[in-house]
Amino acid sequence: MSQGTLYTSTTLRCHPVKALIEKFNLDIACVEKSTVADFETKFPLGQIPAFIGPKGFKITEEVAILYYVADLIQDEKAKAALKGKTEAEKTQVLRWVSVGNTNLFSAIFTNLLSIQGVLQYNKKENDNRFAVIEKYAKVFDDRLKTHTYIATEKISLGDLQCAVPWTAAFSTILDPEAKAQHPYLTRWLKTVVASDFGKIVFKDxxxxEKALAYVPAKKEKKDKPKKDEQPKKKDAKKEEQPAAEPTVKKAKHPLEALGKSTFVLDDWKRKYSNEDTRPVALPWFWEHYNPEEYSIWKVGYKYNDELTLTFMSNNLVGGFFNRLSASTKYMFGCMVIYGENNNNGITGAIMIRGQEFAPAFDVAPDWESYAYAKLDPTKEEDKEFINNMWAWDKPVVVDGENREIADGKVLK
Structure with a gap:
């Protein structure tokens, strides 16, 4: 009889569970979430990994699934080694599983994504997170100075879970110097990677050889002529200067060509910032809004299935808004993060000058990572969506399901 189905993806969070399934040849089918049309019908939270056991028994949350799958192992000796034999050992294993799944994981992957440019880069914040990573590295070093493995004397679930963030860190954002500074952590990581479990999920x-470094976008520089190349002044007496041609002032932004609008965007932004949204600001907006001058768009992130922690999703939106700075004077809107960690999405409503979205959004390099749909405020459904996005006081409806708003950003 089948022991169940694991719904998974390429996320590293699935690695420890996959290692157990393959190592002990468990009769559990591994299915990619993206291939399952009714996944969110089965799991309304939509998060990965997810598990369905015999008779429809369902589990979500990575750690819960990891422990459940470990219990399916028939080899009692191997099971005891992975989970701990005594109550003290079991507690230590759970402790280190938690370490590898919380703050350490967050610090490493947030720095990695910001250095790669997926999230907004802030040197001070990255340095603070590197300090957190360094603290954890010292804790691991102290423990592993006298122990082969992190929780007990044999490889356990704690080792598998902690190896996930550390393999990510040492393969990307930590340089060879970090290996030298933390020899016991490095030795342990090599041991886990070379184990039967590690060969399954950490084989690559x-x-x-060199840590990834953040590379800011290059700004074009105009070469100034060298001093001896400066054009010489002509003698006015020898040569009459031709009449100066009238200079043509070029628009700094394509939307400037639309001219001044009767709807004063700055007035609306002040009203939104200083007044209660539902009772005061929104009624004022609909009274003054001119749909011939401005259009409103539903904007949604295309790759919600790749999002992990809600604060990281919020940082992603913040970075997008920062990169829209050249168009901010023509725009207003909100984007929210709905759902919870490892099961969230990004959507929102943004008003722009004119009737086409591209001139406002294409100033941001990542603008094509979002989908755009024009909203019609004369339709009650669209108007309600706009109100809800700008008020943040009601759940987001996704595929007929209410999803609570976890965070968001205002573009103004």
């Missing part, structure tokens, strides 16, 4: 791991 390699220590980085």
């Amino acid at each position: 791991f390699k220590f980085a």
